[in-house]
Amino acid sequence: MNSAILTVEKLSKQFFLHEQQAAIPSCAEVDLQVFPKELTAIVGPTGCGKSSVLKCIYRTYLPGAGRILYQNEAGHTTDLAQASDHRVLELRLRDxxxxxxxxxxxxxxxxxxxxxxxxxxxxxxxxxxxxxxxxxxxxxxxxxxxxxxxxxxxxxxxxxxxxxxxxxxxxPRLLLLDEPTASLDPDTSERVIDLLTTIKAKGVGMLAVFHHPELVRRLADRVVELIPQKTLCHE
Ligand SMILES: Nc1ncnc2c1ncn2[C@@H]1O[C@H](COP(=O)(O)OP(=O)(O)O)[C@@H](O)[C@H]1O
Ligand SMILES: [Mg+2]
Known part of the structure; x- marks a missing residue:
């Protein structure tokens, strides 16, 4: 089997609302892998942290804990949870x-x-x-x-x-998709599905959240289910 482009281990992120003294967990202990020529779908109810996982990998959010191991074409691994902003920008340009x-x-x-x-x-x-x-x-x-x-x-x-x-x-080698067809008409959605299928066959690894369960059935090779987290309030 090909080695993974992306391996996420125990990824967690929470936001602190200082006024309410509350910690809102946006994702907790997420494990997943993405392989070349495959699509991994993230599923789960609204608010369970699907977008947050993608944003942590792209480093829009700084992950709280865990490892995000990206393997480049030469086989070199970068932990995106620890990488410098400069390295992240470099990877966004090509990878x-x-x-x-x-x-x-x-x-x-x-x-x-x-x-x-x-x-x-x-x-x-x-x-x-x-x-x-x-x-x-x-x-x-x-x-x-x-x-x-x-x-x-x-x-x-x-x-x-x-x-x-x-x-x-x-x-890119790794493509993150957050509900990419949510506001498209059925005809354009079909074109996007064809396009994603072609790109996948060329070797791109994808991690995606889809609005419609049908797209998960049609495009996903693996499915990762996230469990909603409880808000922790401190005294
Ligand atoms: N920037 C943020 N500030 C505060 N809370 C956030 C932020 N981003 C996400 N959250 C919270 O994290 C939880 C997960 O959100 P999100 O990742 O958007 O879920 P999903 O994509 O599964 O609907 C939600 O409770 C959301 O309110
Ligand atoms: Mg979302």
């Missing part, structure tokens, strides 16, 4: 991609540039990057009249397609 439910950055750039930017940051030339962006936008059913428009005014589904295209363009 680790994250497609969230929402397009967080809404720059005044045309959609085509928003999508091609990750390739430009990696040193690709503008024309190659724009061609790749155009291919993806076409594949995801984004009408050509929108390509030169900044995505700030797009509908939820259109923004999500820009978000997906931006996350997929650089073909």
């Amino acid at each position: 680790i991609g994250f497609v969230t439910q929402f397009l967080h950055c809404l720059p005044r750039k045309p959609a085509l540039d928003v999508v091609s930017e990750p390739l430009l940051l990696r040193g690709e030339n503008r024309e190659t990057a724009r061609d790749a962006a155009a291919d993806l936008l076409r594949l995801l059913n984004v009408p050509e009249r929108l390509w030169q428009v900044p995505p700030a005014t797009f509908s939820g589904g259109e923004k999500q397609r820009i978000n997906l295209a931006r996350g997929l363009i650089s073909q």
